[in-house]
Amino acid sequence: MEKKEFIEKLRESLDDGKKRYYRNLVYIEKEDYMQDLLDVLWLYKEVNQSPKVAYAFNPWAFRSKERLETVKGVFPDLEDVDYSSSEKYLGKTYDVVILDLVDNFQPNYVGRLVDLVRGGGLAVLYTNNLERDKFFKNSIIREGKVEDYYEERFKRKLMEHKGTFIANETGYFANPFYGKLGEKPHGVVPKKIVMPVELHNMALSEDQNRVLEGFQYLLRGGKRVLAITASRGRGKSAVTGLGLAGVIYVNMKEGFKTYVAVTAPSISSSSQIMEFLKLGLDALKIEHKVKKSDIGAIRSIEGDGFKVYYEPPDATLNDEGHILVVDEAASLGINYIDVATKVWKKVVLVTTVHGYEGSGRSFLKYLRNLLEKRKQNVKWLTMEKPLRYAEGDPIESWLYDALMLNAEPKKPTEDLTKMYYETLSKEALISSDDVLSQVYGILVSAHYRNNPDDLMIMLDGVHHHVKAIYSDSYLAVAQVSEEGNLPDPMIELALKGGTFDGDLIPDRMLKHLRVREFGKLKGWRIVRIAVIPELQNKGIGSKLLEMVVKEAEDKGVDWVGSAFMGDPYVLNFWTRNGFVPVHVSPKRNEKFGDYPVAVIKPISEMAKKITAIAQEVLKERLLNTVFDVYYDMSPTLARILLDSIRAHRDIELNKIYLAKLTAFLQGTSPYESSADAIHMLTLKYFWDAKRDWRLDEEEEIVLIGKVLQGKPWRYLSSTLGINRTRITELIYSSVSTLSKRYYNLDVESHVGVSINEM
Structure with missing residues (x-):
């Protein structure tokens, strides 16, 4: 042309x-x-x-x-x-x-x-x-x-x-595009409304009107979650701002105060909510003061009897108010949502179904499971029609296809008697949209932190390989990256604090373990591993992992490992399959709020030797700094880490500590007076890798959260969902069991210690 x-x-x-x-x-x-x-x-x-x-x-x-x-x-x-x-x-x-x-x-x-x-x-x-x-x-x-x-x-x-x-x-x-399109969106005010008509008149679509009215769900009742989901460009953040204005208006009329924390990956991410809250208050003629951040984003809006303010995700977990609004909830992760919905009485979750910061579809799956398990009162609102452009827009269609935002795995057939393991060629992946959609769809359906960059890395990286189990269709997929075998200059660079692309596990091991030889080892890092939703928790992921490790062993690879955000469920999967933690980042990931974890399954003798050293170093670091560096780590995650590291060390308590334990068991010494002795007893327990018995899971979590991390009673109570009395009972039962097991102490034991026994 x-x-x-x-x-x-x-x-x-x-x-x-x-x-x-x-x-x-x-x-x-x-x-x-x-x-x-x-x-x-x-x-x-x-x-x-x-x-x-x-x-x-x-x-x-x-x-x-x-x-x-x-x-x-x-x-x-x-x-x-x-x-x-x-x-x-x-x-x-x-x-x-x-x-x-x-x-x-x-x-x-x-x-x-x-x-x-x-x-x-x-x-x-x-x-x-x-x-x-x-x-x-x-x-x-x-x-x-x-x-x-x-x-x-x-x-x-x-x-x-x-x-x-x-x-x-x-x-x-x-x-040129000549296809059919939906009509341009427009608002439709419902016949019966609780939210002010002035706000309904600002809505640009019927979806927005419906969601705006849905905010009345937050006005009364006990603990509630309002979940708003939509693809991009549907106006969900804007209507959230209008909804908050409506809640403030109704509460003011009825004499109630309103305090709302808004959180998101960054203050700029929450700007649409705050801007439309301001527009809503202006339309309702409600006086207010606005404070802005250094970058010009609205930080807080305050008036007579109400305040709405931005707060970083971590800070909201130690805050109190009436409503917590979480924008881009999938970006913050399910662990954050888990704690937030325990701490806050009313929570609004706003998330993207087909986003560029992760897959909202898989996040919603985890979210539904979480809320159903907890029997949480929740109202789901979905927005379908775009606002920025007509429904059926050709560029949205191209974007979803080009970036694989709508990749979906196929549902498996009933006959799974024959399954095969293979390494897929990149040519096969890009030559068939069906194959690529299945393979990438499996990864997206299981990992809500995928983004479009990940597909480019998978396809273009010569060191990235795709392993899969298939029957009539693909059932499980692992993305594997070759790492290690580093030249001396790169090892020196890592030891001196320098960074380089790729080789994630060698980089972390060199920086934190400082053992040069690890950089020379050849490894396979499993970037992602996933099973189609219908067949999860049936051992197929473990079978794929077993096949990958066997192939690595046959090819002379020294270790197979993985690195991921510290999620208890994910960590359990790896430890069940024989992988051991070797590194936990001393810093939380700012975007996701979790501690990155690295696990390894050593194959060669050198890898086994270094891994054993790494485990002991990591266990010591966790136990010595969990009250400081890892204070914000969830006790549940810390428990899995400590239990899966089999490094052993003998810890002995002196006579004074034993006397304090006896006094605690007899009720003559409160927890605060005996805390040092209980702390040493707890260290002895977690360093003991030779025991063939263990405390209850709940007891271990309380010991870590209170005794080792020193978390406030109120925080533990809200996050664990139990009252202080129950926490005290768990500490007592733990101390009773450990004192009897290790030192044969109980409530009948002799009180005090003689100088001659010292």
Whole structure:
């Protein structure tokens, strides 16, 4: 196609998109990209004379600002967006979003930013080439090698979908969209309402009206959870802000105060909620004061009898109020939600079903299981129709396909008598959408922290391999990364605190264990392992793990390991399969709030020797610093870690400690007076790897939480769901058992100690 025809077809599609409220996309990949880019942008300006424009780029990259200034010649008032801070733009809307891919092509950014374009708008992606000299791609290179499978599929999807216009070295290609669309969204005020009509009139869709009215669920009753789920662009954060304004209004009328904490991965992530809360209060003519953060995001809104404020996730677990609102709940993880819904009386969970920070679908599965198990009162609200563009928008369809946001595993057949283990080739994965959707869908369905970048790493990394168990369809998948076998300079770099891409477990072991030889060992890190939902907890994941370890052993690999966020359920899976913890990060992951954990199953003799040392070092670090460095670790996770490390050390209590234990058992010395003796007894128990008996799980958790970590009684009571009396009883029963087992002490034992016994 000639350029003139290309421009004319694009003009027709832009006009049609404006009329029917759908989006178009232009992709330019050629060395001489600038003239085509400018022609496209000037064309859009003819269709829309005053568009709102965002331009995303890496501002510190060579000549990137020159390109920005050139584009400003068309749109002087554009908003420039640094890719690294693009998360704070979620919730905003633009007519044109331009992505400079000259220096970097990263799927997360593509998904996040293309979705900001409104109906009638245009997304523009331009680059000299998609595969070479890109920051993110360079991080995947291993020994000078990297594949291009992801980019190959990405460009193929651009060609396959409608609403896309492509200019490359071979010519111009137009794929206009002529399909059917849903009507433009509009609000519909319900006949019977509790929330103020002024707020209902601000809703842009019937979904928003319905969810707004759903906030009345929080007005009365005991512990309740309101869960709001939607794909991006449905207006869930906006209606949450309006809903809070409604709750404040109703409570004020009835003489109740309202205190709300809003949390999210960052203060910018919560900005939409706070902005629409302010708009709602303005519409209701409720006086309020606004305080902003250094970056201009609203930190708090306060008025007579109410306060709504942003608080980091960790801080909310030690706070008190009426309502906790969690935006992007899937990003914070199920462990955080577990504690938050215990501590807070009313909780609003807002999460994305098809997001770019993780799979909301799998998160919802875990969330439903959690709340059902606890018999929690919960109201589920789902928002279906998009607000930014018409239902059936072609660019949403392309985005979901290109980034595999809608990947789904197949349901298994009933006949599973024959199952096979295989390593899938990358060619097989990208040549069949069905196979890729099954394989990646299994990973996404089980891991809510997947994101589009992960697929690119899996396909393009020469050191990444996909192992699977299949029958008539794929049942279980493991993504494996080759690690270790490091040259001396890289080992030195790690020991001196330097960082490098990949080789996650060797890097952590070198930095924290300091044993040089580990860097020379060859390992396989299991990045992810998952089983289709219908067959989970049936041993198939363990069987796949067994096959991977056997293959590694046959190929002379020294160790197989994994690294993950410290989740008790996940850690239990690994320890049940013979893997042992060798490292726990001394810092919590800021985004997810968990402590990263590394586990290993050693194969070679050298790996076994180093692993034994690593276990003892880790156990000592945990027991010595769990009250400080690991204070925020859940006692449940700490219990699994300590129980699975079989390093042994003899700990003896002196006579004074034994006398204190006796006094505690007899009730003449309170816990606080005997705490030092109980602490030493607890250390003796957890260092004892030779015993063939154990305390009850609940007793171990209380000993860790209170005796070793020193957590407040109130915190333990709320997180464990038991009262202080029960906690005291568990400590007493534990001390009684341990005192009898180790020293034959009980309530009848002699009180006090003679100087001659010292």
